[in-house]
Amino acid sequence: MTNKEQILNFIGLAKRAGKITTGEDILLNAIKKNKIKFLIIATDSGKASLKKFTDKANSYNIPTNQMFTKVEISDAIGMPRTIIGIADNGFAKRLKEMTN
Numbered sequence: 001m002t003n004k005e006q007i008l009n010f011i012g013l014a015k016r017a018g019k020i021t022t023g024e025d026i027l028l029n030a031i032k033k034n035k036i037k038f039l040i041i042a043t044d045s046g047k048a049s050l051k052k053f054t055d056k057a058n059s060y061n062i063p064t065n066q067m068f069t070k071v072e073i074s075d076a077i078g079m080p081r082t083i084i085g086i087a088d089n090g091f092a093k094r095l096k097e098m099t100n
Contacts, residue, residue: 004072019086020086024083028056031085042069042070
């Protein structure tokens with residue numbers, strides 16, 4: 001199993017554990033409330049969304065990752081998404097380690 005597959009499986013585990021936040025408006029509110037610890041943005045997301053979320057993440061010091069496509073993220077969590085937020089310190093820390 002490749003590193004990328006392991007990360008996607010781990011994201012799926014975080015989803016099943018209820019530690020993922022999705023949806024643009026919900027994510028933006030969660031970021032403002034400092035509930036998001038790690039942000040995964042699809043490489044093929046729209047320019048406006050990409051800029052909006054990278055700017056928000058930078059201003060709130062949230063680490064981001066852009067190594068997956070929409071299809072890969074959607075397959076990992078079982079629903080169509082381009083941006084997901086990890087709302088748990090443990091999962092976020094492990095994902096940071098895995099993606100570096």
